[in-house]
Amino acid sequence: MIKLNNLTKIYKKGNHEVVALKDISLNINKGSIHGIIGLSGAGKSSLIRCINRLEEPTSGEVWINEVNLTSLNSKDLRNARKRIGMIFQGFNLLSSKTVFDNIAFPLSLSKTPEAQIQKKVKSLLELVELTDKSNSFPSQLSGGQKQRVGIARALANDPDVLLCDEATSALDPKTTKQILTLLKDINKSLGITIVVVTHEMDVIKEICDFVTILEDGKIIEEGSTINIFSKPGNEITKHFVESSNYIPEEFKKGIMLNLSFMENSAQKPIISKLGKDFNVEINILSGQIEYIQNQPLGKLTIGIDNVSNKLEDIISYLETNNVKAEVITNE
Numbered sequence: 001m002i003k004l005n006n007l008t009k010i011y012k013k014g015n016h017e018v019v020a021l022k023d024i025s026l027n028i029n030k031g032s033i034h035g036i037i038g039l040s041g042a043g044k045s046s047l048i049r050c051i052n053r054l055e056e057p058t059s060g061e062v063w064i065n066e067v068n069l070t071s072l073n074s075k076d077l078r079n080a081r082k083r084i085g086m087i088f089q090g091f092n093l094l095s096s097k098t099v100f101d102n103i104a105f106p107l108s109l110s111k112t113p114e115a116q117i118q119k120k121v122k123s124l125l126e127l128v129e130l131t132d133k134s135n136s137f138p139s140q141l142s143g144g145q146k147q148r149v150g151i152a153r154a155l156a157n158d159p160d161v162l163l164c165d166e167a168t169s170a171l172d173p174k175t176t177k178q179i180l181t182l183l184k185d186i187n188k189s190l191g192i193t194i195v196v197v198t199h200e201m202d203v204i205k206e207i208c209d210f211v212t213i214l215e216d217g218k219i220i221e222e223g224s225t226i227n228i229f230s231k232p233g234n235e236i237t238k239h240f241v242e243s244s245n246y247i248p249e250e251f252k253k254g255i256m257l258n259l260s261f262m263e264n265s266a267q268k269p270i271i272s273k274l275g276k277d278f279n280v281e282i283n284i285l286s287g288q289i290e291y292i293q294n295q296p297l298g299k300l301t302i303g304i305d306n307v308s309n310k311l312e313d314i315i316s317y318l319e320t321n322n323v324k325a326e327v328i329t330n331e
């Protein structure tokens, strides 16, 4: 669906160059919600803005639906962009236009007949539940309502792709959840592929099927959200995944494992059996059940005493029972 081939973006300011993206290759599946996460300055915004050529890639290719966007002239690019909606952190609404006219704007630009505009905007207002705000101006709306207008406007031309650049970063947690639910509904009901740029792992957890982690303009890890959460391979990824699973340094001693209970393993007495079968003592240091895309993922941090030379066998026992284990201290 979306294919990025060796994408590089270099910003030039006089003699100074900033390499924002380095040789990024990425596939985004049709109909998926794909998250791109990274720390500030990792290149997330540059990446999503290169997808619709709001930023021109310095080199590399962007393919959407078998069309090489990077090869299009400006007229063909304008047409191709109609199939790519975008929403922004700051909403980017026209303050002098009503909600109705903001949503109608892309249709007016493409000279859509008035009757068709009326019909389309009406159905979009219903979709984002803002029918009663049709004649309001952006300044009269809450942040969540403004983003709903942004979403309706982005959908006006029936796009195949919706790009979301930190679309919920300016919103409170409750409103964020409502906007994410709306995006998920749109993905399901309209089959639109959604690309989400965020610095919040909770956003990824809530709606993304797949996730790509960026650092310094490079992809450092990618995979299905459930896999990345159950066994993050990279330090930055761990930083995102484990920020909700904090254990003070002074507690980190002896042998400690992070366990992720996959599939139905959380329902089995694996830990009590581990204690008995291996004759070890187990202390539970932290635990929670997270829901990734509505799938439960049990997380437990344990300390084990009396391990002697049994650690490898313990890990393989856990893994054969669908529990991924990561050693966090082994002293």
Ligand SMILES: Nc1ncnc2c1ncn2[C@@H]1O[C@H](COP(=O)(O)OP(=O)(O)OP(=O)(O)O)[C@@H](O)[C@H]1O
Residues within 6 Å of the ligand: 011, 012, 013, 018, 019, 020, 038, 039, 040, 041, 042, 043, 044, 045, 046, 047, 199
């Ligand atoms: N227009 C620009 N001119 C020069 N440098 C830029 C420009 N836009 C971005 N950069 C630089 O490119 C790098 C990547 O920036 P980008 O905004 O893509 O990162 P980000 O991951 O979206 O960060 P944030 O989460 O802080 O928005 C940064 O070093 C940034 O300073």
